[in-house]
Amino acid sequence: MTERIIPVDVVGPIALDLTMNTGSIRVVVDPALKQARMVLTTEATSGPSADAIRNTTVSLNGQNLGVRVPDVAGGMNGSTTIRMGGGTMTFSGGNGVQIVNGNVHITGHGGGKVFVNGREVTSTGPAGDAATPIEAVVHLPARSVATISTYSANTVVTGTLARLEYVGTSGTLTAERTGDLDATVTSGSVVVGEVTGPLDINLTSGNVNVGAYSGHNARLNLTSGNVRMAATPQSTGRLSVNATSGSARITGAGHLNVRRRVTSGHVQIA
Incomplete structure (x- = not known):
C-alpha cells in the first residue's frame, strides 16, 4: 500500500480546494476536531497510482488548503x-x-x-503495475468549506459543511448537510440531505436530489436530467427554475417567489 499524509499546520476551519479526477473521496466534518488532516492511499506500492500520490501538489495559504492529485497514467479521463x-x-x-x-x-x-x-x-x-484506485480521506473541523472538482470519483461528505462547491463530470456525490451548495453536474448523481443556505444547481445530465431545502435563494438550471427537491417552511426568497429539457419536481415551495422558464421537459412546483 502507498500512503501519503498531507500536513495541515493550522488550527480551526479551513477552505479545502481538492481536484481529483478518479478514485474515491471521503470528507468527514467533526465538530470536536481542532485541526484538519488528510490522507491519500492506494493499494499498490508502485505504478501509476502510487506515482500520482507522490506527485500530488499541496499548497497551504493561511486557512486555504489546495490539493491537486494528478491524473493516473492509463486512467479513464476523456472517456x-x-x-x-x-x-x-x-x-x-x-x-x-x-x-x-x-x-x-x-x-x-x-x-x-x-x-x-x-x-x-x-x-x-x-x-503488472496497473492503476489502482486512489482514496482521499479528509477530516475537517466545523465551519469548514470545500470545493471539489472531479471527473468520475465517488464523493461522500458526512457532517455539516458551511459551503460545498462541487464540479463533477461523472460519478456520485452524497452529502449529509451543507449551508451553501453550488453544484455543476455534467453526468452522474448528486444526493444532499439538507441545504440551509443559497442553492445553485447547473445540471446537464444525471440526477440531483435535495432532501430538505431551507435556504433563502435557489436557482435550478437544467439542460437535461432530473431534479427532485423538498422545500421546508423555513425556506424563503426566490426559487428560479430554468429547464431547457429534463424534469424538475419541487415540493413544499408554494410560499416561495417562484420564477420558471421551460423550453422543453417537465417542471412541477407544489
Missing part, C-alpha cells in the same frame, strides 16, 4: 460512460472492443490489456 441497469460501461482511448461468438477482442494503444479491479490480468493470473 464516454454508458449507464445500463445500475451498471456502467466506460470507453476511453483509441480503437475499441469487439465481442465475436462470445470471445472478447481488445485493441488499442495500451496493447489490448485486461484489468479487473485495477489489476492487470493475464492468462496465468494477475500481473
Whole structure:
C-alpha cells in the first residue's frame, strides 16, 4: 500500500480546494476536531497510482488548503460512460472492443490489456503495475468549506459543511448537510440531505436530489436530467427554475417567489 499524509499546520476551519479526477473521496466534518488532516492511499506500492500520490501538489495559504492529485497514467479521463441497469460501461482511448461468438477482442494503444479491479490480468493470473484506485480521506473541523472538482470519483461528505462547491463530470456525490451548495453536474448523481443556505444547481445530465431545502435563494438550471427537491417552511426568497429539457419536481415551495422558464421537459412546483 502507498500512503501519503498531507500536513495541515493550522488550527480551526479551513477552505479545502481538492481536484481529483478518479478514485474515491471521503470528507468527514467533526465538530470536536481542532485541526484538519488528510490522507491519500492506494493499494499498490508502485505504478501509476502510487506515482500520482507522490506527485500530488499541496499548497497551504493561511486557512486555504489546495490539493491537486494528478491524473493516473492509463486512467479513464476523456472517456464516454454508458449507464445500463445500475451498471456502467466506460470507453476511453483509441480503437475499441469487439465481442465475436462470445470471445472478447481488445485493441488499442495500451496493447489490448485486461484489468479487473485495477489489476492487470493475464492468462496465468494477475500481473503488472496497473492503476489502482486512489482514496482521499479528509477530516475537517466545523465551519469548514470545500470545493471539489472531479471527473468520475465517488464523493461522500458526512457532517455539516458551511459551503460545498462541487464540479463533477461523472460519478456520485452524497452529502449529509451543507449551508451553501453550488453544484455543476455534467453526468452522474448528486444526493444532499439538507441545504440551509443559497442553492445553485447547473445540471446537464444525471440526477440531483435535495432532501430538505431551507435556504433563502435557489436557482435550478437544467439542460437535461432530473431534479427532485423538498422545500421546508423555513425556506424563503426566490426559487428560479430554468429547464431547457429534463424534469424538475419541487415540493413544499408554494410560499416561495417562484420564477420558471421551460423550453422543453417537465417542471412541477407544489
